[in-house]
Every structure is written in C-alpha cells, then in structure tokens.
Amino acid sequence: MEQKLERFLTWAKNNDAFIDSRINFVSNTDLGLLAKANEDISASKIFEVPSTICLGPDLARSTLKNYLRDDLYYDSGDELTTLLISKLKFDKSCEHSFGPYIDILPDKLSLPFYWNHQERSLVEDTDLKVILDRNFQKLVEEWHSLVESLIDKEKHLSFEAGLKADLNFYEEYITGKYDEYRLYEYLNKKIQSWTSFSAYVWSRSILMSRGFPYLLVAEDNSKPNLTKACLIPLFDILNHKSNSPIRWTPVMESGTGNVIFQLERGVKKGEQLFNNYGNKSNCELLLSYGFAEEKNPHDSASITLKIDDGNIFKKALAHGVKFFDGKNKIKDINLLTKGVNFQISNECLLPSNLIDFFAFVVQMKFEESIGLSLRMKLEAIAQVMNILENKVSLLKKNIPQIDGVDTQRWRYIKTYRNGQRLLFQKSLEKVLSFEKNILKKYKTRIFAFKSLLKIDRSFASAVTKGLRLISDQDITGLKMDDILLLWLVRIYNKDASPSNSFPAISEYGPLISLILTQFDAVKSSIDIDDADRSDYKDFYSSYVPELAERSPDVFAKGNWDLDTFIIADTVVDRIVYKRPANQELHFVSIIKIEE
Known part of the structure; x- marks a missing residue:
C-alpha cells in the first residue's frame, strides 16, 4: 500500500494538485488510508484539486460515448459515473491516466451490501435492513436497465458475449436463484467483467462511501447536477467526524478551476484530519460508508406504516394532518398508501403528525361527525406507545458476537442498535409526558x-x-x-x-x-x-x-x-x-x- 500511496501522491502533484506539506498519509488496518498532521496546522487550505482529475458524469459521458445509444437519455443520476468507475477499475484493455488513483481504492468494502447472512441477521426488523433491501433491489434494476441498453459502436464480439453473460445474473436473480448465501459469494468473488453487476455494486459503493456533490466541480449549478456525485482525489482520504469545522470551495467559486478543502479550525501535531460528511444518522453512515458513530448527535430513527385504506389519509389530510417525504409535503393518496414515514430525532422526539394521524386510524364511525375526539387522541397515544415499546424491547436484545461476524461490523451494528433504542426510549418518554398533559387538561371530562x-x-x-x-x-x-x-x-x-x-x-x-x-x-x-x-x-x-x-x-x-x-x-x-x-x-x- 505504501508504494501505491506514493505513486498516487506523485500523480496528484503532477496533475497540479496542492497538498499541504504538514500532512502525512498513513495506512491503518481498520480505517484504511488516513491523514495526520506532522506538525501543528492552523485553520488553512490543505488540499486544492483540479476538476480535470475528478471523476464525474461529464467525464463518464465522454469516456463511455462508444457504448451509449444516441436515442437514449443517460443523465438521470449516478449511473454513468458508476459505470465509468467500473470501466476504469475492471476493464484491463481500457487505457486511461487515472491508474494511480484507482489503485488506492480499496478492493474490499464494509458497506452492508457485502455483509454475510449472520451480519445481516443482526439488523433484522430495523430500518437499516428495510432500506438496505430496498436500495439493493433498486440497484439491481438500475444496473440492468443501463447495461441492457449498452452497445459497442466498434462492434467487438467479445463485448457482446461478455454483456450477455453478465445479464444472465439478472435472469437468475429475479427468478429467485440467488439466496443471501449465494449472493454473498457472488459479490465477494474476484470481478472479471466491468459490465457485471458485482462490478457495478463495487463501483457504486465506492461512489457512495467516497463521493462528493458534483456541484463542487461542475461548471454550472443547473438542476440536473444538484443530486449527482463525483470522486475528488485527496478529499476522499479523510475520514468523517460529526461537526468537524471544514469548508469546501467549489470550482465556480474558487475561480481557478480547482476545488479547495480548508480547515476552519487548527489541528495539533499527531492528530488525524477529518472531513465532515454532513449531519447523517447512523443508518445513513452504515448504508453509505460502512460505519456508525458513537453518540452521534445527528442520529435518527423512524416509524414506517403501510395502510392501504386511502380514506384514512383523506380524513387526516382534511383535518390538517401533514405528511412528508424528507422536506417535501405529500398529498397524493396513492403515494401515502405505499407507506408513510415518521422521523424521530433528538430535535424532534415526537413528530406532531404521528399521534394526529393515528387518531384517524382508530376513529370509529360514530366519531366521523365529531372530527378529532378526545377518545381518538388518547387511543392514538396508546397505539404509538405500543409501537415504541415493541421497538425498545426488540432493540434491547443482546447481540452476541458469533462466528462469521466481523468484529468491527459487530461493533458498528451494536452502536447503531443502541442509538435506535435510545431514540425510541426518549420518544416513548415524550409520549408518556404528552399523555399526562392530555389527561390533566381534560380531567373534568375523564x-x-x-x-x-x-x-x-x-x-x-x-x-x-x-x-x-x-x-x-x-x-x-x-x-x-x-x-x-x-x-x-x-x-x-x-x-x-x-x-x-x-x-x-x-x-x-x-x-x-x-x-x-x-x-x-x-x-x-x-x-x-x-x-x-x-x-x-x-x-x-x-x-x-x-x-x-x-x-x-x-x-x-x-x-x-x-x-x-x-x-x-x-x-x-x-x-x-x-x-x-x-x-x-x-x-x-x-x-x-x-x-
């Protein structure tokens, strides 16, 4: 790894990247590459990276042009950048100048996509498992849709044959021939083809765990660029720490064609330099980066409900109950019946719409002419308490370290579960307090x-x-x-x-x-x-x-x-x-x- 690291740093400098000389890069068994200060560093610029050595959708389109059909639109997300990474990493016939950077990217990844059956079982019945399964299924369909549309304008027979072999995975997957054990073996064996699903999963995992907003290197801030990601060499070596005071200066702002990484607070000699991936929950950190953070101030949990009766949502909406997908309000009944999510965090331990919604779930026919009755409110509280108590009870269960479970992953899973349990417990206490206030307020009617x-x-x-x-x-x-x-x-x-x-x-x-x-x-x-x-x-x-x-x-x-x-x-x-x-x-x- 030391030789690969040295080649990478030389490559970066030869491509006009700036690296603060007070930084030393080292390899750690658990953390991979990391950066430390070899002397005291004040708040200052530590990296400056030209956009020309960053991997994003523009480079992907130009590099993959011979494989993309002219009659299709390939700009919906991170598909092309993912495919570009696959090609640079796994296509041995592809000549490019990114070799030293590609070589330092880890072959083995710790994201949950790569967990074995025993490790996945430790997060059964949690948000993490639900989202992981959903994301994996979306990734399968995304890869299939993209790879199935590829062509080789140079008509290489070997490409067509390899593509057909790669697509065979999809046919076997959708017909149920891949259980968790076989899937684990498939994803963890040596990758032979750059268009295979295993190559796509690795490349997307790299983009998820090391990626930055494409807006940092884009030449315009148009809407299509808002949600895309890119790889920025050097930036991606730094590990995450919540609330680390750092600043990214995008290309459009720097005026130099470079993206700049700056410390907003000094670092002492021997200390590790950290990036800040943003305010992310442990679920997000595990899914995208493969780790969880102790006492994460930005941790969150959720209660997800699937109720098929659209009339319940109609009544709730008519009485002012609001539903959200992230920050966006949802009023579409068809979307709501597919599942509604209530986020719990330290800033919002009891979402105001949670109990109000449950009030209409438990509403009896005779109460429809009343609106929101006292009984509905109290019964909604009881229903929410029951859900929270079940969540706490489930997460209290001890998860012993068993054979086949990686020690570091086991620790991160415990950290995630403990964080979830604590949030649900706090939320339960909040509901109990809310119930007491309702009983006190209406004591003459109870x-x-x-x-x-x-x-x-x-x-x-x-x-x-x-x-x-x-x-x-x-x-x-x-x-x-x-x-x-x-x-x-x-x-x-x-x-x-x-x-x-x-x-x-x-x-x-x-x-x-x-x-x-x-x-x-x-x-x-x-x-x-x-x-x-x-x-x-x-x-x-x-x-x-x-x-x-x-x-x-x-x-x-x-x-x-x-x-x-x-x-x-x-x-x-x-x-x-x-x-x-x-x-x-x-x-x-x-x-x-x-x-």
Missing part, C-alpha cells in the same frame, strides 16, 4: 373506573359476596375489563335496581347519562349473531349465574342476558380508554378537541 368502584360500595360488596372474595379490596386482583362490563350492565339496569343499592354519585350524572345514551345508540345499530354470542359465552358463564344467585339485589334485577353484555362491550370501545402504562381504565367524554 373518569377513572377505580374511583367509581370506591364510591359504588353496593356494587363492590355484591361482587365480593357473589364471587366469594375475602374483601372488597380483592376486586382489584380480578380482570378489571370483566368487572367493567359487569358495572356497565349494572348502570344500564339502574332503574330496575332498588334505590338503596344504587350509589349516590350525583357528581357523575353526566357520565351515567353518557353510558345510557351509548347503550341506546349501540343497541339500535348493532346486529348480534350466534358467532358473537359464542365469543362471550365463557365470560358470561364465569360470572353472571353465580353473581345472580349470591347477590340478587344487584345482579338479578333488570336485563342481564348475554346480548346486553355484547352491547356493553361495544360501549366500552366507544367511551373507555385503558392507559398503557398501568392498564387503568378511564371513561372518556365524547367531545371534540383542538386539532
């Missing part, structure tokens, strides 16, 4: 069931006697969802109960009216069949006969048949909220709240 049980002593005593409990306190050890159904039917039958068996809870008059109103509403709209009755038969036989026999003043007055309990359970869905943190049950008034 009624705790356990408080009602303390007041309704006749009901508590009847349950204690009927179920042969030692004391009323033992009720809390029962399944409270079942006790709630019994109490609701008891309220429904209040007019049939003796006056002395019904609690004097005048302060809860609005709640009693709400319960009775909902019984009537459900009773007039619900159709009960034998399948419904079968679902409730075990519950009914476990409680009602014994309670009616031993506490008839409460449980044998009025209508206590099976259908009434089925109706009561639907009433629960409409007006009861179960707090996720402690499973306590609360009655919730049917009111519209602020959107």
Whole structure:
C-alpha cells in the first residue's frame, strides 16, 4: 500500500494538485488510508484539486460515448459515473491516466451490501435492513436497465458475449436463484467483467462511501447536477467526524478551476484530519460508508406504516394532518398508501403528525361527525406507545458476537442498535409526558373506573359476596375489563335496581347519562349473531349465574342476558380508554378537541 500511496501522491502533484506539506498519509488496518498532521496546522487550505482529475458524469459521458445509444437519455443520476468507475477499475484493455488513483481504492468494502447472512441477521426488523433491501433491489434494476441498453459502436464480439453473460445474473436473480448465501459469494468473488453487476455494486459503493456533490466541480449549478456525485482525489482520504469545522470551495467559486478543502479550525501535531460528511444518522453512515458513530448527535430513527385504506389519509389530510417525504409535503393518496414515514430525532422526539394521524386510524364511525375526539387522541397515544415499546424491547436484545461476524461490523451494528433504542426510549418518554398533559387538561371530562368502584360500595360488596372474595379490596386482583362490563350492565339496569343499592354519585350524572345514551345508540345499530354470542359465552358463564344467585339485589334485577353484555362491550370501545402504562381504565367524554 505504501508504494501505491506514493505513486498516487506523485500523480496528484503532477496533475497540479496542492497538498499541504504538514500532512502525512498513513495506512491503518481498520480505517484504511488516513491523514495526520506532522506538525501543528492552523485553520488553512490543505488540499486544492483540479476538476480535470475528478471523476464525474461529464467525464463518464465522454469516456463511455462508444457504448451509449444516441436515442437514449443517460443523465438521470449516478449511473454513468458508476459505470465509468467500473470501466476504469475492471476493464484491463481500457487505457486511461487515472491508474494511480484507482489503485488506492480499496478492493474490499464494509458497506452492508457485502455483509454475510449472520451480519445481516443482526439488523433484522430495523430500518437499516428495510432500506438496505430496498436500495439493493433498486440497484439491481438500475444496473440492468443501463447495461441492457449498452452497445459497442466498434462492434467487438467479445463485448457482446461478455454483456450477455453478465445479464444472465439478472435472469437468475429475479427468478429467485440467488439466496443471501449465494449472493454473498457472488459479490465477494474476484470481478472479471466491468459490465457485471458485482462490478457495478463495487463501483457504486465506492461512489457512495467516497463521493462528493458534483456541484463542487461542475461548471454550472443547473438542476440536473444538484443530486449527482463525483470522486475528488485527496478529499476522499479523510475520514468523517460529526461537526468537524471544514469548508469546501467549489470550482465556480474558487475561480481557478480547482476545488479547495480548508480547515476552519487548527489541528495539533499527531492528530488525524477529518472531513465532515454532513449531519447523517447512523443508518445513513452504515448504508453509505460502512460505519456508525458513537453518540452521534445527528442520529435518527423512524416509524414506517403501510395502510392501504386511502380514506384514512383523506380524513387526516382534511383535518390538517401533514405528511412528508424528507422536506417535501405529500398529498397524493396513492403515494401515502405505499407507506408513510415518521422521523424521530433528538430535535424532534415526537413528530406532531404521528399521534394526529393515528387518531384517524382508530376513529370509529360514530366519531366521523365529531372530527378529532378526545377518545381518538388518547387511543392514538396508546397505539404509538405500543409501537415504541415493541421497538425498545426488540432493540434491547443482546447481540452476541458469533462466528462469521466481523468484529468491527459487530461493533458498528451494536452502536447503531443502541442509538435506535435510545431514540425510541426518549420518544416513548415524550409520549408518556404528552399523555399526562392530555389527561390533566381534560380531567373534568375523564373518569377513572377505580374511583367509581370506591364510591359504588353496593356494587363492590355484591361482587365480593357473589364471587366469594375475602374483601372488597380483592376486586382489584380480578380482570378489571370483566368487572367493567359487569358495572356497565349494572348502570344500564339502574332503574330496575332498588334505590338503596344504587350509589349516590350525583357528581357523575353526566357520565351515567353518557353510558345510557351509548347503550341506546349501540343497541339500535348493532346486529348480534350466534358467532358473537359464542365469543362471550365463557365470560358470561364465569360470572353472571353465580353473581345472580349470591347477590340478587344487584345482579338479578333488570336485563342481564348475554346480548346486553355484547352491547356493553361495544360501549366500552366507544367511551373507555385503558392507559398503557398501568392498564387503568378511564371513561372518556365524547367531545371534540383542538386539532
């Protein structure tokens, strides 16, 4: 590597690149090439690179012109630059002047494209795995579309034969003949053809991990150049460190035809010089560069949902809920039903649209005329909590270092998972705080069931006697969802109960009216069949006969048949909220709240 490095530095200087003499380049087993200060360096210019030795789309078009069809447009992204890198690296018949630079590019890469099955399994059920699979599939299709369109204007038979052999990979891949094991072997074996998919993956990985915005070397800042990448020799040797104060001066600004790299803060002797790839999460760093950063201040996580019902999105949009793809708003229902993403970061632990959207996911038909109801908001909070708790639980699992897993990759994966877990945990705490604020704000419209049980002593005593409990306190050890159904039917039958068996809870008059109103509403709209009755038969036989026999003043007055309990359970869905943190049950008034 030392000889290759020396040839590269000589090549760069011979092509009029400037390299600060106070910099020393060294090779590190884990980090590859890196730059260190051999004396104190103040804030200053350290590299100046001519655009003529940078690899980008303009050079790609001119170099590959004999392979590109005149009737096709080849300027949609980084395809041509990727193919150029492939040709310079793997086409032994290609004569070019970039040899010393190409030779220092690493043959073995650590990007997740090259991970084996065991390593990929460590990120199963994470954003990283989902994005990795999606990106790989896009890369396959991109390569196939590009390579299939290539021609050889010089009509070399060997090129046509090689192209046909390379395209055979695509046919086998789409028919499922490449599992993770075979794919790993294919991507990690020696590359023979510059038009092969393995060459394309390597070249795109190089462009992803070492690339810079093409605007730095472009001669204009037109829109087609905004999203493209290029390779800038020397610049790409420096490793990344978040918030490193550096400055890139593009060709259009320098006025010299060169792109300039400048330190904005001094570096001490012996310290490593760093680049700054931008504010990237560990997921982005792993996907594009193959590493993760401890305590990354720019880390992020996400909740991705796929909901096919477009009406939910229509209702949410109509009530002001906003959806984004990056910074761009999305209003297209067809796009939204393909998947919607909610980003979580240290700056935004609880996206405002997340709970508002879930409110319309859980909206019941009777609430459509209300808008955003209190129950919808609380139930949305419960749904989000459940998702976050599952995320935290999944990421808490220890991932032991097993045979076949590279030690450095294992460390980076642990760093990524720990960062994700921490963000989801912080987000969960934020949701818990948000729930407390909602409960406090609407405390006069929310009624705790356990408080009602303390007041309704006749009901508590009847349950204690009927179920042969030692004391009323033992009720809390029962399944409270079942006790709630019994109490609701008891309220429904209040007019049939003796006056002395019904609690004097005048302060809860609005709640009693709400319960009775909902019984009537459900009773007039619900159709009960034998399948419904079968679902409730075990519950009914476990409680009602014994309670009616031993506490008839409460449980044998009025209508206590099976259908009434089925109706009561639907009433629960409409007006009861179960707090996720402690499973306590609360009655919730049917009111519209602020959107």
